[in-house]
Each structure stands twice: as C-alpha cells, then as structure tokens.
Amino acid sequence: MATGRLSRTFVRMVSTGTPASSLVSPKTPMPPRAVTRLGGGAGALSSRRESHGFYKDVETRPRVLITGALGQLGPGLAQILRDRFGRDNVIMSDINKASDAVLESGPFLYADIMDMRALREICVNYEIDWLVHFGALLSAVGESNVPLAMQVNIEGVHNALEVARQYKMKLFLPSTIGAFGPDSPRDPTPDLCIQRPRTIYGVSKVHAELMGEYYHHKFGLDFRSLRYPGVISTDLPGGGTTDYALHMFHDALTTKVHHCYLRPDTRLPMMYIDDLLTATANFMQAPDRALRMRTYNIGSVDFTPEELAAEIRKYVPDLEIVYKPDHRQEIADSWPQRFSFVSAEQDWGYRPLYDLSGMCEIMIQSLLPKYKSAGRVKEEVKE
Numbered sequence: 001m002a003t004g005r006l007s008r009t010f011v012r013m014v015s016t017g018t019p020a021s022s023l024v025s026p027k028t029p030m031p032p033r034a035v036t037r038l039g040g041g042a043g044a045l046s047s048r049r050e051s052h053g054f055y056k057d058v059e060t061r062p063r064v065l066i067t068g069a070l071g072q073l074g075p076g077l078a079q080i081l082r083d084r085f086g087r088d089n090v091i092m093s094d095i096n097k098a099s100d101a102v103l104e105s106g107p108f109l110y111a112d113i114m115d116m117r118a119l120r121e122i123c124v125n126y127e128i129d130w131l132v133h134f135g136a137l138l139s140a141v142g143e144s145n146v147p148l149a150m151q152v153n154i155e156g157v158h159n160a161l162e163v164a165r166q167y168k169m170k171l172f173l174p175s176t177i178g179a180f181g182p183d184s185p186r187d188p189t190p191d192l193c194i195q196r197p198r199t200i201y202g203v204s205k206v207h208a209e210l211m212g213e214y215y216h217h218k219f220g221l222d223f224r225s226l227r228y229p230g231v232i233s234t235d236l237p238g239g240g241t242t243d244y245a246l247h248m249f250h251d252a253l254t255t256k257v258h259h260c261y262l263r264p265d266t267r268l269p270m271m272y273i274d275d276l277l278t279a280t281a282n283f284m285q286a287p288d289r290a291l292r293m294r295t296y297n298i299g300s301v302d303f304t305p306e307e308l309a310a311e312i313r314k315y316v317p318d319l320e321i322v323y324k325p326d327h328r329q330e331i332a333d334s335w336p337q338r339f340s341f342v343s344a345e346q347d348w349g350y351r352p353l354y355d356l357s358g359m360c361e362i363m364i365q366s367l368l369p370k371y372k373s374a375g376r377v378k379e380e381v382k383e
C-alpha cells in the first residue's frame with residue numbers, strides 16, 4: 001500500500017477514537033526486537049516474546065514506551081534511546097497528534113495516561129520492558145487548571161506505577177526542582193531535605209517520588225527518578241516557570257526585545273537538553289547496585305534573567321529586556337536557586353558538559369540558521 005494512503009488511514013483512526021493499542025503509525029510498522037534474525041515481514045509483531053527468541057536482549061535492547069512524548073523532552077529522549085536500543089524498540093505516545101517528522105522517526109501510538117486499560121493493552125501487546133512516564137502538566141499550566149493537574153500528575157502516576165508493577169517493567173518518571181518549596185534550603189538544595197512545595201505541580205511530583213519509592217520497597221519495582229532543573233532547548237517548552245529562558249533566545253534572534261515575567265535577579269537552576277537526555281538514558285541503564293537512592297537531583301548551571309541576557313548580548317548586543325514580573329515570580333521565589341547534584345556524580349557518574357557560555361553558543365548556533373532561512377532574523381547577529 002502506498003505510504004500516503006496509509007498515512008490518511010492513520011489520521012482517521014486517531015480522530016474516530018479507535019482503541020489506543022491498535023494505533024501504530026503505518027509509516028513505521030513496528031517489527032520485533034530484531035527483524036533481521038526473525039526473518040518475518042516487518043510489522044509481524046508477536047505478542048509472545050519467545051517467538052522472537054531474544055529474551056536476553058531485554059537487558060541490552062529493552063523495548064521502551066514513552067508517555068507524553070510530544071512535549072519538549074520526549075522527541076530528544078526517543079532519539080537517544082533509539083540510537084542505543086534500535087529505532088523500533090522505542091515507542092513514542094501522546095494524546096496529541098504527531099507531526100510527520102515524529103511519524104517518520106519511529107513508532108508512535110495514541111495513549112492517554114488516564115486510560116488504564118489502554119496502557120495495559122499497549123504494554124502487553126508490545127512487550128514493553130521500560131516505561132518512561134513524561135505525560136504531565138508543568139508548573140504554570142498546572143496552577144491555572146488544578147483539577148486537571150491533579151488528574152494527570154497524580155492519577156496518571158498511579159496508572160503508570162500500577163502498570164509497571166503488574167508487568168514488571170522498569171519505571172522512570174522525572175521529578176523537578178519544583179518538588180522543593182520555600183522551607184527547603186535553596187542555595188544549594190541537597191537531594192534529601194524538607195520538601196513542602198506550594199504548587200500543585202510540586203506537590204504532585206513529591207507524591208510521585210514517594211509513591212515510586214514506596215513501590216520500590218514494597219513490590220520491588222525498579223523505579224528511578226531524576227529531579228530536572230529548567231531545561232534549555234531549541235524546542236519550545238510546555239508551560240513552566242523556567243520557560244522565560246528559552247523565549248529569551250528566540251526573542252533575541254527575532255524581535256530583539258524580550259518581555260520577562262521574572263525579576264532580573266531571580267536565580268534558578270537550569271541545564272542544556274543534551275546533558276539532561278544523556279544523563280536520563282545513562283541513569284536508566286545504570287546498574288541497580290550503583291544506586292543508593294531512587295531519586296537524584298541533576299543540574300549543571302544556575303543563572304538569573306540578567307545574567308542570561310548578558311551572555312546572549314555577546315551575540316545580540318542590542319537585546320532589550322523588559323521586566324514585568326507576574327504570578328510566576330512567586331513560584332520561582334519558592335524554588336531552589338542552586339542545585340546540589342554530588343550524589344548523582346558519585347553514584348552513577350553523572351557529568352554535565354555545558355556551562356552557561358557553552359549553552360548559549362549552541363543555542364544561537366542551532367537557532368540562527370532556522371530563523372535565517374525563515375527570514376526572521378532582524379539584523380546582524382555575531383556568530
């Protein structure tokens with residue numbers, strides 16, 4: 001069948017609500033772990049692992065499902081895991097419609113994390129070994145819709161935990177600097193300290209950390225979590241408090257004016273996406289014996305809006321920042337200013353590569369050609 005025809009069929013299946021587990025991009029039929037040795041046609045996915053004959057590959061080539069994979073972090077993590085475990089062993093899923101680029105890149109499914117039956121079906125039918133649970137509402141969006149944030153960030157986590165327990169999968173779900181609050185030590189914030197966050201996002205993440213650790217101790221679930229700082233990437237973020245930093249890069253290259261919703265001296269921990277995704281993949285692969293804890297802080301730099309602006313002005317000297325703090329200021333004021341990640345360094349060899357100037361350099365280098373080709377770069381930028 002022609003790809004174009006299959007593609008339209010896929011879109012129709014999504015929009016008419018066909019059960020999640022039956023939706024695989026036909027552009028990317030999902031073969032078993034190692035098609036070459038199976039010798040069957042692509043797409044001849046069996047529900048019985050022994051028919052693949054690759055039991056021992058579970059360690060080195062696990063099959064991974066990523067929920068909420070269409071956000072800021074999912075596509076990048078899918079890419080890294082596909083490089084390590086094979087394209088078809090990493091299935092992206094979300095409740096949003098995937099772009100052509102995502103559909104071309106590997107298997108994609110519709111999966112709502114609130115739909116427990118569909119999650120079960122996917123995990124059984126596609127023999128999922130590792131569940132990466134990214135589906136969530138971030139801090140600013142969460143505050144504007146608390147009931148939905150409670151559903152997605154709390155009930156969704158319950159579903160992920162239960163599915164992972166029932167089918168003996170490894171579960172990774174990220175936590176955040178937002179899991180700390182104004183009573184936590186903020187400079188630096190260690191792994192273990194008082195956690196009394198003031199946002200529904202933070203509360204739900206502390207809940208996820210504690211529930212994951214409880215499932216680990218009670219049921220032996222291989223639960224792992226990293227507390228991420230604000231993530232800097234060329235892809236735009238999904239509604240958090242740290243988002244200003246990404247928008248500042250985009251505004252610098254286009255309008256040269258950034259309206260900042262935080263005060264100029266608001267310090268927050270941040271890191272570049274490549275460091276974060278590599279760390280996540282390494283942490284998931286780290287031997288269990290190396291982990292003294294199930295939840296670790298990671299990070300690399302911390303800066304304020306005025307420090308970031310000063311660094312970006314090395315490329316765009318006339319960048320103007322207009323400060324107009326809003327409700328997100330209160331959230332930022334309750335979060336860590338500097339993050340301690342010595343335990344991650346000691347236990348499983350965490351090593352970030354990008355400092356503030358390296359991060360700015362790669363962001364400008366990556367964004368500039370895109371904006372130039374779109375004819376949106378306002379004037380000369382120092383490369």
Ligand SMILES: NC(=O)C1=CN([C@@H]2O[C@H](COP(=O)(O)OP(=O)(O)OC[C@H]3O[C@@H](n4cnc5c(N)ncnc54)[C@H](O)[C@@H]3O)[C@@H](O)[C@H]2O)C=CC1
Nearest residue numbers: 068070071072073112113134135136174176228230231238
């Ligand atoms: N991006 C960041 O700076 C940080 C992210 N994190 C965590 O990393 C994870 C991924 O973050 P991002 O990619 O930035 O988030 P994002 O907001 O960009 O994407 C979240 C995705 O979840 C999906 N989603 C929402 N409701 C869903 C549902 N019911 N079922 C399935 N999917 C659903 C959305 O469609 C969206 O594609 C989240 O758990 C977040 O809390 C933690 C700290 C920092």
Ligand SMILES: CC(=O)[C@H](N)C(=O)O
Nearest residue numbers: 138139176240241242
């Ligand atoms: C740090 C985060 O968890 C996220 N970027 C947010 O600002 O909500």
